[in-house]
Amino acid sequence: MAHQGAQQRRPSIHDVASHAGVSAATVSKVLAGVSTVKPENAQRVLDAVERLGYRVDPLASDMRRAKRRIIGAIMPEFESEFFGQMVTELEGLAEQRGYTLVAASSRESEAREKEILARMHDWRVAGVVLAPVRNEHGPAAAFMKANGMTGVLIDRVLSDDAFDTVSADSAAASAEVARMLVGKGHKHILIIGLAEGAATVRARLEGFRAQALALDPSVHIDVITSEVSVEPLRSSLRDYFARGERPTAVYSLLLKGTLVALSEFRRRGWHCPNDISLVGFDDAEWMQVTWPAIAAVVQPVRQIASEAMNLLFRRVEGLVGPPTARLEPCQVLMRESVGSPGSGPHSGGGDRQQPPLS
Amino acid sequence: MAHQGAQQRRPSIHDVASHAGVSAATVSKVLAGVSTVKPENAQRVLDAVERLGYRVDPLASDMRRAKRRIIGAIMPEFESEFFGQMVTELEGLAEQRGYTLVAASSRESEAREKEILARMHDWRVAGVVLAPVRNEHGPAAAFMKANGMTGVLIDRVLSDDAFDTVSADSAAASAEVARMLVGKGHKHILIIGLAEGAATVRARLEGFRAQALALDPSVHIDVITSEVSVEPLRSSLRDYFARGERPTAVYSLLLKGTLVALSEFRRRGWHCPNDISLVGFDDAEWMQVTWPAIAAVVQPVRQIASEAMNLLFRRVEGLVGPPTARLEPCQVLMRESVGSPGSGPHSGGGDRQQPPLS
DNA sequence: CAAGGATGAAAAATCGATTTATCGATTGGG
DNA sequence: CCCAATCGATAAATCGATTTTTCATCCTTG
Numbered sequence: 207m208a209h210q211g212a213q214q215r216r217p218s219i220h221d222v223a224s225h226a227g228v229s230a231a232t233v234s235k236v237l238a239g240v241s242t243v244k245p246e247n248a249q250r251v252l253d254a255v256e257r258l259g260y261r262v263d264p265l266a267s268d269m270r271r272a273k274r275r276i277i278g279a280i281m282p283e284f285e286s287e288f289f290g291q292m293v294t295e296l297e298g299l300a301e302q303r304g305y306t307l308v309a310a311s312s313r314e315s316e317a318r319e320k321e322i323l324a325r326m327h328d329w330r331v332a333g334v335v336l337a338p339v340r341n342e343h344g345p346a347a348a349f350m351k352a353n354g355m356t357g358v359l360i361d362r363v364l365s366d367d368a369f370d371t372v373s374a375d376s377a378a379a380s381a382e383v384a385r386m387l388v389g390k391g392h393k394h395i396l397i398i399g400l401a402e403g404a405a406t407v408r409a410r411l412e413g414f415r416a417q418a419l420a421l422d423p424s425v426h427i428d429v430i431t432s433e434v435s436v437e438p439l440r441s442s443l444r445d446y447f448a449r450g451e452r453p454t455a456v457y458s459l460l461l462k463g464t465l466v467a468l469s470e471f472r473r474r475g476w477h478c479p480n481d482i483s484l485v486g487f488d489d490a491e492w493m494q495v496t497w498p499a500i501a502a503v504v505q506p507v508r509q510i511a512s513e514a515m516n517l518l519f520r521r522v523e524g525l526v527g528p529p530t531a532r533l534e535p536c537q538v539l540m541r542e543s544v545g546s547p548g549s550g551p552h553s554g555g556g557d558r559q560q561p562p563l564s
Numbered sequence: 565m566a567h568q569g570a571q572q573r574r575p576s577i578h579d580v581a582s583h584a585g586v587s588a589a590t591v592s593k594v595l596a597g598v599s600t601v602k603p604e605n606a607q608r609v610l611d612a613v614e615r616l617g618y619r620v621d622p623l624a625s626d627m628r629r630a631k632r633r634i635i636g637a638i639m640p641e642f643e644s645e646f647f648g649q650m651v652t653e654l655e656g657l658a659e660q661r662g663y664t665l666v667a668a669s670s671r672e673s674e675a676r677e678k679e680i681l682a683r684m685h686d687w688r689v690a691g692v693v694l695a696p697v698r699n700e701h702g703p704a705a706a707f708m709k710a711n712g713m714t715g716v717l718i719d720r721v722l723s724d725d726a727f728d729t730v731s732a733d734s735a736a737a738s739a740e741v742a743r744m745l746v747g748k749g750h751k752h753i754l755i756i757g758l759a760e761g762a763a764t765v766r767a768r769l770e771g772f773r774a775q776a777l778a779l780d781p782s783v784h785i786d787v788i789t790s791e792v793s794v795e796p797l798r799s800s801l802r803d804y805f806a807r808g809e810r811p812t813a814v815y816s817l818l819l820k821g822t823l824v825a826l827s828e829f830r831r832r833g834w835h836c837p838n839d840i841s842l843v844g845f846d847d848a849e850w851m852q853v854t855w856p857a858i859a860a861v862v863q864p865v866r867q868i869a870s871e872a873m874n875l876l877f878r879r880v881e882g883l884v885g886p887p888t889a890r891l892e893p894c895q896v897l898m899r900e901s902v903g904s905p906g907s908g909p910h911s912g913g914g915d916r917q918q919p920p921l922s
Numbered sequence: 923c924a925a926g927g928a929t930g931a932a933a934a935a936t937c938g939a940t941t942t943a944t945c946g947a948t949t950g951g952g
Numbered sequence: 953c954c955c956a957a958t959c960g961a962t963a964a965a966t967c968g969a970t971t972t973t974t975c976a977t978c979c980t981t982g
Contacts, residue, residue: 215630216688218968229932234970242930261686265623265632266968269937272573274623284648294642294669306687308666311652328619329664330574354572468853477855495826496854497835576938587962592940600960624938627967 217258225254237262264306273356273522277515278326278334279309280319280346282362286461287490288505289337292360295511296335303519305332312346314339319346327353333518337361341405342371358518360510364405365531370517372532374505376406376487377413379536383457383485383503384417386538390546392455392483394426398443398467399459401433410459410487428453436462443470454547455483461490464500479545489539498542509534575616583612595620622664631714631880636684636692637667638677638704640720644819645848646863647695650718653869654693661877663690670704672697677704685711691876695719699763700729716876718868722763723889728875730890732863734764734845735771737894741815741843741861742775744896748904750813750841752784756801756825757817759791768817768845786811794820801828812905813841819848822858837903847897856900867892 223230228247236243236251243251254260268274277300281289293309300307308326312319316339323346326334334357338344342363350357351368363371387395397414399407411429418425430446432438443466458464464486471482478484478498485501486493493500513532581588586605594601594609601609612618626632635658639647651667658665666684670677674697681704684692692715696702700721708715709726721729745753755772757765769787776783788804790796801824816822822844829840836842836856843859844851851858871890 219970220968230969231933231971232931235931238970244930247931261682263688263968264686265626265688266937267970268623269627269939269968270970271937284642284652285645286648287643290642290644290648293667294671297668306666306683307668308664309651310655310665313652324619325664328622330621330623465849465853468850472853472855472857490850491823492826492848492850492854495823495830496850497830499830577940578938588939589941589963590961593961596940602960605961621938624967625940627938627969628940629967 216263217260218263219260222251222254222258222260225258226250272330273332274330275305276329276331277305277307277518278323278329278331279307279336280312280322280326280334281309281337282312282314282339284309284311286488288461288488288507291507292337292511295508296515299512299515312339316340316344316346319344320349323349323355327355331355332522333357335360335514335518338363340401340403342366342369356518356521358514358521360514362404362406364409366529368529370514370521370529370531372510372514372517372534373406374510374536375533376410376536378533379487379503379538380410380413380457380459381417382538384414385421386540386544387455387457387483387485388418388421388425390455390483390544392453392547393422393424394428394453394455396428396430396446396451396453396456397459398439398456398463399429399431400436400439400463401431403433407431407459414457426453436466439463440466440470443467444473447474453482455485455544458484458486461486461488464488464502468500478543483545483547484543485538485540494541501541501544502539504537504539506534506536574621575618576621577618580609580612580616580618583616584608630688631690632688633663634687634689635663635665635876636681636687636689637665637694638670638680638684638692639667639695640670640672640697642667642669644846646819646846646865649865650695650869653866654873657870657873670697674698674702674704677702678707681707681713685713689713690880691715693718693872693876696721698759698761700724700727714876714879716872716879718872720762720764722767724887726887728872728879728887728889730868730872730875730892731764732868732894733891734768734894736891737845737861737896738768738771738815738817739775740896742772743779744898744902745813745815745841745843746776746779746783748813748841748902750811750905751780751782752786752811752813754786754788754804754809754811754814755817756797756814756821757787757789758794758797758821759789761791765789765817772815784811794824797821798824798828801825802831805832811840813843813902816842816844819844819846822846822860826858836901841903841905842901843896843898852899859899859902860897862895862897864892864894 219230219233223233228251232243232247233251236248279293279296281293283289284293297307310322312322319339334350334355336346336357337360338346340362342359347359347369357369359366359369359371361373363373365371397411399411401407415427418427428451430442432442447470456467458467467484476482487503489502489504493502513534577588577591581591586609590601590605591609594606637651637654639651641647642651655665668680670680677697692708692713694704694715695718696704698720700717705717705727715727717724717727717729719731721731723729755769757769759765773785776785788800790800805828814825816825825842834840845861847860847862851860871892
């Protein structure tokens with residue numbers, strides 16, 4: 207029945223006005239808290255609002271303003287904990303200020319990213335929080351500049367000449383990982399990542415390399431990266447191991463790399479940390495319940511989201527001035543997947559029932 | 565600079581009209597594909613649109629219609645793969661039909677769920693895809709009914725007297741899990757879950773129990789559930805093991821339970837499947853790269869999303885008729901975490917370097 | 923007591939589109 | 953040759969708010 211009942215037109219501001227015996231303009235003023243309304247009339251308006259269950263239509267309300275109370279959020283994906291938390295946080299912060307958050311996934315495509323942005327521009331959003339697929343130099347940011355949109359770039363960015371940026375301090379966190387691994391005696395370390403075009407991936411790589419070599423110039427660092435998708439990375443890694451390379455530790459620059467590494471370890475029957483150590487950028491809930499628990503760099507999602515929204519609203523309110531580039535500190539969680547090289551019984555996969563795949 | 569430049573007012577339909585030398589009404593008709601426009605004028609309109617880069621303002625365009633081209637989506641959370649994928653799918657499907665998806669997280673709170681719904685009602689959304697926190701009898705669905713909103717309920721629902729529902733066939737999947745576990749010889753099985761008030765959790769429980777007992781009436785099934793949060797579940801589980809209960813398999817009715825189970829196994833130094841077997845409802849990417857890989861029930865996210873959207877749009881377009889209740893089949897992925905009871909070396913936690921916690 | 927100022931509210935314009943009503947021109951039929 | 957139907961397009965109303973303008977009162981003050 208609910209598909210026909212009760213769907214009478216909702217009361218408009220004019221309905222409230224006539225019930226209260228005043229004009230629509232007066233109702234609007236009362237609701238906006240303007241003080242030039244006689245208290246008696248104000249009360250009658252509030253009573254009518256109450257009686258009719260009137261609520262402002264945000265769409266109509268936004269019609270006249272150039273910047274509508276809508277914030278757009280564009281993330282490369284929704285499937286990971288990181289971006290899921292990010293959207294949750296952004297939504298809460300937007301709501302606190304009376305804004306509606308419209309979130310969309312670019313699905314790791316720059317083309318789609320730009321299309322979404324164009325649609326958000328059609329909506330005349332007040333601002334956009336963009337987590338670009340690659341970095342701050344993509345077509346999406348260019349579109350925003352060309353159209354004078356207000357926005358903040360987050361996550362896979364370092365700094366920009368037009369927009370404020372907020373991201374995790376990848377370089378510092380990677381340096382800390384380097385200190386820990388080198389401190390444990392690792393001398394042959396493999397770094398795996400995706401898309402060196404991504405600003406932060408490069409920062410993570412260089413942050414690690416610089417620190418590791420500073421601590422011990424004899425450290426041997428291999429790097430395997432691949433553009434775009436994760437499968438090329440998997441096969442490169444497979445080839446790398448197949449030709450006999452035996453690093454004692456792997457540092458993955460992103461979550462998907464950590465999964466690939468684990469799956470290749472499995473394939474070869476290697477166990478952490480006895481056979482090889484593993485640290486990944488990006489933490490996930492499951493990493494602390496597996497055996498071994500996986501060491502990871504935790505990104506400060508809440509801080510990034512909150513700082514991004516602060517900066518964004520400052521711009522929405524008209525602040526002009528040079529863009530800022532913020533880096534929020536990460537936390538490195540050392541867990542069981544990291545040990546000292548050669549300290550454990552170097553199994554060939556013998557202590558589990560599952561034999562290594564050929 | 566982008567904070568001031570280029571933000572001239574966007575061209576409106578009147579700008580297009582005057583450039584094309586016609587009226588705004590004509591422009592609107594051309595863009596709507598009405599055929600009563602002289603081809604010559606239509607061409608001039610299209611030229612002007614092209615030249616000015618005109619795009620319809622969706623907000624203004626929606627003003628006059630009772631149902632706006634906006635679909636609301638309310639999920640209990642965004643942080644899990646399941647709901648992340650769900651939002652991604654829903655967004656794509658809405659976009660295909662020219663609708664904007666506004667997604668919000670109820671953060672597992674029924675109060676928040678209702679507030680979000682009220683806000684979406686203010687927006688006069690054409691329809692809502694609601695994944696309720698508990699089940700179809702919560703305040704949110706009641707609100708939708710009371711206000712004559714159009715909607716579809718998904719995930720934690722079975723059927724409703726007012727709204728179409730779409731969910732995974734939990735009972736069938738659980739029965740299949742039962743067949744597999746009983747088939748492997750398990751005679752003492754623990755089921756853990758959250759909130760038996762949730763319709764689907766109950767269905768999963770009963771689906772499993774009925775099938776298991778039908779196959780082997782001597783099977784002993786224990787059940788541990790807790791309302792609301794995950795921590796009570798953890799401590800109940802801990803107590804259960806502490807008092808000497810030794811089921812040979814655990815079936816978790818939801819993802820968080822699977823994580824709790826793994827973490828308690830860790831704590832006691834038990835390994836799957838030698839010491840205990842584990843199957844969880846809800847798959848996740850990491851489950852196939854850990855050692856052992858975790859057996860799981862995969863929910864058909866795409867089918868649920870697509871069916872929900874189909875049903876929703878049918879209602880939006882005015883279809884009346886009794887609500888339907890769809891159940892989409894799941895897939896059960898048996899992985900290494902499941903074995904036969906007593907088949908492996910029953911370790912006390914001896915083959916890993918980490919000693920069991922006291 | 924009249925001019926000027928302050929006060930509070932109503933009327934009207936506006937935002938940008940869609941839709942309905944209206945109007946002029948062309949064409950056809952009687 | 954005139955009225956009517958048809959076609960194509962424009963003017964105007966509408967959606968639901970906000971904001972500016974106008975207007976009527978009342979109060980001060982010289």
